[in-house]
Amino acid sequence: MLVDTHVHLDAAEFAADAHTLIAQARAAGVGRFVVPAVTPATFDAIAHLAATHASVAPAWGLHPLYVEGLPDDALARLRAQIEKHPPVAIGEIGLDAYPGAPDWAAQQRIFQAQLALARELGLPVIVHARRAVDAVLHMVRKMRPPGGIVHAFNGSMEQARQLLACNFRLGFGGAMTFTGSTRIRRLAAELPQHAIVLETDAPDIPPAWANGTRTEPAWIARYAQVLADLRQTPVAEIIARTTENAYAALPALAQDKPFAPLVPNATTVAAMRAARAGELEAVTLEQIKTDIQSAQT
Numbered sequence: 538m539l540v541d542t543h544v545h546l547d548a549a550e551f552a553a554d555a556h557t558l559i560a561q562a563r564a565a566g567v568g569r570f571v572v573p574a575v576t577p578a579t580f581d582a583i584a585h586l587a588a589t590h591a592s593v594a595p596a597w598g599l600h601p602l603y604v605e606g607l608p609d610d611a612l613a614r615l616r617a618q619i620e621k622h623p624p625v626a627i628g629e630i631g632l633d634a635y636p637g638a639p640d641w642a643a644q645q646r647i648f649q650a651q652l653a654l655a656r657e658l659g660l661p662v663i664v665h666a667r668r669a670v671d672a673v674l675h676m677v678r679k680m681r682p683p684g685g686i687v688h689a690f691n692g693s694m695e696q697a698r699q700l701l702a703c704n705f706r707l708g709f710g711g712a713m714t715f716t717g718s719t720r721i722r723r724l725a726a727e728l729p730q731h732a733i734v735l736e737t738d739a740p741d742i743p744p745a746w747a748n749g750t751r752t753e754p755a756w757i758a759r760y761a762q763v764l765a766d767l768r769q770t771p772v773a774e775i776i777a778r779t780t781e782n783a784y785a786a787l788p789a790l791a792q793d794k795p796f797a798p799l800v801p802n803a804t805t806v807a808a809m810r811a812a813r814a815g816e817l818e819a820v821t822l823e824q825i826k827t828d829i830q831s832a833q834t
């Protein structure tokens with residue numbers, strides 16, 4: 538069973554067909570979807586998805602790219618939301634130093650307050666750290682949250698080691714599918730096995746094959762295969778280890794809801810076979826259902 542540790546299923550891009558995409562990803566072997574909020578305005582849609590799909594696990598947080606438009610009571614609303622609906626993490630939070638990103642001091646203030654909340658409540662964090670890994674490390678060392686995930690990791694091996702020492706795992710996804718992403722591919726190949734979790738960040742961070750379309754949640758099965766190829770490890774082991782790592786990073790993911798695999802192994806095998814052939818999109822739900830039936834009889 539795969540875990541997508543970062544997927545914005547509430548995004549406008551998925552408004553028309555989120556339920557179908559969830560079903561397709563479930564059929565491709567995804568057992569759990571971690572859906573991080575970005576502002577209080579996204580809380581209700583994510584709570585609704587989680588109420589509809591036992592496989593959806595919310596994280597509540599205030600994303601650095603939206604700090605300038607936040608209501609004054611955003612932090613109070615975040616705390617209330619966490620109390621009302623326990624999340625697997627506080628996220629998506631962090632820092633973004635990309636040109637044009639919001640005011641740095643405002644980002645730091647909101648990030649710091651959420652790290653303090655994480656520490657107080659004993660919750661892991663899901664961190665966005667675009668061009669800001671050192672600044673994130675500095676703040677994490679100062680505020681000492683229990684740990685979590687730095688998503689879409691794009692730092693150095695040394696920064697990776699420092700984050701691992703702070704009990705963080707590192708998220709890998711679409712970026713490692715590009716043969717030109719040498720640094721990210723090297724990290725994916727060489728980091729210790731306990732360091733890596735998989736994520737799509739769908740509908741964002743397109744993989745090499747996306748061709749300008751939205752990123753789809755089911756593609757994580759192909760990411761598992763890409764990682765298996767990079768690490769020269771059997772894909773079944775990659776799936777098992779990255780899921781174990783996701784549980785270690787976000788312990789509530791393994792506890793808060795029953796997630797008996799609705800999808801037998803045969804489905805994962807079918808998805809993997811298709812992923813290897815580069816034809817995941819061609820695997821229809823009908824084929825997968827047939828596979829399940831033949832596996833059960």
Ligand SMILES: [Zn+2]
Nearest residue numbers: 543545629738
């Ligand atoms: Zn995100």
